[in-house]
Amino acid sequence: xxxxxxxxxxxxxxxxxxxxxxxxxxxxxxxxxxxxxxxxxxxxxxxxxxxxxxxxxxxxxxxxxxxxxxxxxxxxxxxxxxxxxxxxxxxxxxxxxxxxxxxxxxxxxxxxxxxxxxxxxxxxxxxxxxxxxxxxxxxxxxxxxxxxxxxxxxxxxxxxxxxxxxxxxxxxxxxxxxxxxxxxxxxxxxxxxxxxxxxxxxxxxxxxxxxxxxxxxxxxx
Amino acid sequence: xxxxxxxxxxxxxxxxxxxxxxxxxxxxxxxxxxxxxxxxxxxxxxxxxxxxxxxxxxxxxxxxxxxxxxxxxxxxxxxxxxxxxxxxxxxxxxxxxxxxxxxxxxxxxxxxxxxxxxxxxxxxxxxxxxxxxxxxxxxxxxxxxxxxxxxxxxxxxxxxxxxxxxxxxxxxxxxxxxxxxxxxxxxxxxxxxx
Numbered sequence: 001x002x003x004x005x006x007x008x009x010x011x012x013x014x015x016x017x018x019x020x021x022x023x024x025x026x027x028x029x030x031x032x033x034x035x036x037x038x039x040x041x042x043x044x045x046x047x048x049x050x051x052x053x054x055x056x057x058x059x060x061x062x063x064x065x066x067x068x069x070x071x072x073x074x075x076x077x078x079x080x081x082x083x084x085x086x087x088x089x090x091x092x093x094x095x096x097x098x099x100x101x102x103x104x105x106x107x108x109x110x111x112x113x114x115x116x117x118x119x120x121x122x123x124x125x126x127x128x129x130x131x132x133x134x135x136x137x138x139x140x141x142x143x144x145x146x147x148x149x150x151x152x153x154x155x156x157x158x159x160x161x162x163x164x165x166x167x168x169x170x171x172x173x174x175x176x177x178x179x180x181x182x183x184x185x186x187x188x189x190x191x192x193x194x195x196x197x198x199x200x201x202x203x204x205x206x207x208x209x210x211x212x213x214x215x216x217x218x219x220x221x
Numbered sequence: 222x223x224x225x226x227x228x229x230x231x232x233x234x235x236x237x238x239x240x241x242x243x244x245x246x247x248x249x250x251x252x253x254x255x256x257x258x259x260x261x262x263x264x265x266x267x268x269x270x271x272x273x274x275x276x277x278x279x280x281x282x283x284x285x286x287x288x289x290x291x292x293x294x295x296x297x298x299x300x301x302x303x304x305x306x307x308x309x310x311x312x313x314x315x316x317x318x319x320x321x322x323x324x325x326x327x328x329x330x331x332x333x334x335x336x337x338x339x340x341x342x343x344x345x346x347x348x349x350x351x352x353x354x355x356x357x358x359x360x361x362x363x364x365x366x367x368x369x370x371x372x373x374x375x376x377x378x379x380x381x382x383x384x385x386x387x388x389x390x391x392x393x394x395x396x397x398x399x400x401x402x403x404x405x406x407x408x409x410x411x412x413x414x415x
Contacts, residue, residue: 057258
């Protein structure tokens with residue numbers, strides 16, 4: 001059960017990865033998605049994340065950038081209001097949070113190790129293994145949405161459904177919405193998505209990284 | 222002096238979010254996003270703890286001195302966690318019971334208001350000359366059990382020109398074998414229905 005909680009807990013991180021399979025364009029089946037994304041090597045996108053709960057006076061908003069590179073490298077970086085970087089590369093996962101007095105601080109909690117195990121399993125869904133490995137039942141809708149509902153009843157207590165919305169113009173994923181229950185959901189809107197740009201390895205191993213395209217060395221403040 | 226102590230606590234209804242850096246008894250450090258919605262007058266609050274990625278790990282409410290846990294995901298479902306958290310939040314956001322108050326100043330020029338908690342434990346509020354403050358709660362044997370320190374402040378002016386001085390950084394420490402420290406950095410403070 002604890003594993004399942006961890007598994008659910010890293011869903012939002014995971015959608016940085018999962019996007020790489022589903023992200024590129026809308027299709028009518030997992031197999032079509034696999035074929036459509038066969039040539040995808042990397043993704044870079046900005047995102048705006050909104051947490052909605054009935055109790056909240058105002059949704060909690062966060063913005064950031066994510067980078068993904070085949071087969072298992074991820075950088076999930078929040079820039080506002082919290083500065084946080086999650087790095088996954090070669091089977092290791094690290095998270096850092098920026099403190100204005102102390103600089104970047106590493107998250108050393110044991111939960112991070114559990115997230116690593118869960119993400120490793122979930123990345124097995126990549127490259128066509130989604131059907132066998134998926135814990136969700138997919139439903140492809142006419143309005144270019146893919147709705148995922150958990151197969152296991154235990155998981156429905158924590159995630160009701162996940163909705164992936166795709167652009168009508170180019171089929172690229174616009175947003176992911178994770179519904180925890182009737183009172184609570186998280187929506188991530190993706191912007192300025194770029195496919196197959198050259199992403200240096202340091203992007204997935206270091207807080208500061210080498211140039212991407214023509215940008216100079218980037219050091220998050 | 223009493224007026225100075227009571228002014229430390231926000232009045233009305235608020236939604237306040239913090240980045241919480243928790244230093245655990247195991248020596249590990251972890252981070253969470255904490256949001257509290259509370260009414261000072263009604264002594265009513267709702268607590269939401271999320272992962273940095275926004276997944277709700279814990280949600281509980283406190284009203285009429287009764288706590289209801291709506292959601293608790295491992296490891297935040299541990300026995301005693303919810304009670305401990307509500308205790309921490311009440312210490313931070315609610316002015317202690319105003320009865321049995323004593324006030325005075327120490328030779329170090331800190332001034333103190335002493336209250337008694339509902340359980341009869343002494344609670345001291347110390348105000349320094351620079352207006353930084355600390356809340357100390359003691360157990361029945363007069364040993365320090367919890368402290369909250371306001372390290373710096375932010376002034377928030379709302380659309381109706383009301384100005385609030387809100388702690389920008391709070392450090393809560395619990396003492397004892399399973400003691401922990403929460404470093405709470407203010408993300409956002411929103412007055413509700415003011």
